[in-house]
Amino acid sequence: MKNIVVLTGAGISAESGLKTFRDADGLWEGHDVMEVATPEGFRNNPELVLEFYNQRRRQLLTVHPNDAHKALVALEMEYNVHIITQNVDDLHERAGSSNVIHLHGELLKAKSTDSTENIFEWQKDILLGDTCINGFQIRPHIVWFGEAVPLLEDAISITEKADILIIIGTSMQVYPAASLIDFVDASTPIYFIDPKPAIKNSEKNNITVIAENAVDGVPILVASLIDK
Structure with a gap:
């Protein structure tokens, strides 16, 4: 898997x-x-x-999980899914995702x-x-500014094993979380979903940008990955 x-x-x-x-x-x-x-x-x-x-x-x-959170749960039927989130809410868990790391x-x-x-x-x-x-x-x-990110090493170890990386709803401006993209293999497919994407398709051959809100873009991507 x-x-x-x-x-x-x-x-x-x-x-x-x-x-x-x-x-x-x-x-x-x-x-x-x-x-x-x-x-x-x-x-x-x-x-x-x-x-x-x-x-x-x-x-x-x-508040409650939205269609993007729920779509990620569906991925677990076909893939080994790990979610690394910068968010401090529990919406991924409430939606039903099994493996969630909260960096912050x-x-x-x-x-x-x-x-x-x-x-x-x-x-x-x-x-x-x-x-x-x-x-x-x-x-x-x-995790406040100026404090260590205790789960960063775990997140890096997981990211290094990624066959596919999906990035959703982040400006890619907050470090060290934004640096995780550098730990995937150069040939690993990367999907970036954001209405105002901070990454462009032209930056790397392996990046696909989906310029949509999460609730629209994530279900579309998940459906395509499950159908493969």
């Missing part, structure tokens, strides 16, 4: 009605990224940071400020004073 690796970004979740964090002006829901997405921001104003992610978590619980963490998990390995499920608000079993304040399980 061939290996398909799927790299997804904010574009696929936005079509479920989930707001992307970053606005056109670079602000995250009106906040400078340094205020709400860095360890320094958390130290300076933990209540602001916790409420920022509390709002994101509340919204996540009101997960909104529905929390972790201790004392140990990055003390991670647990968490669906309600995180408040100042909420502590882990060892008495330390907890924080969202989100």
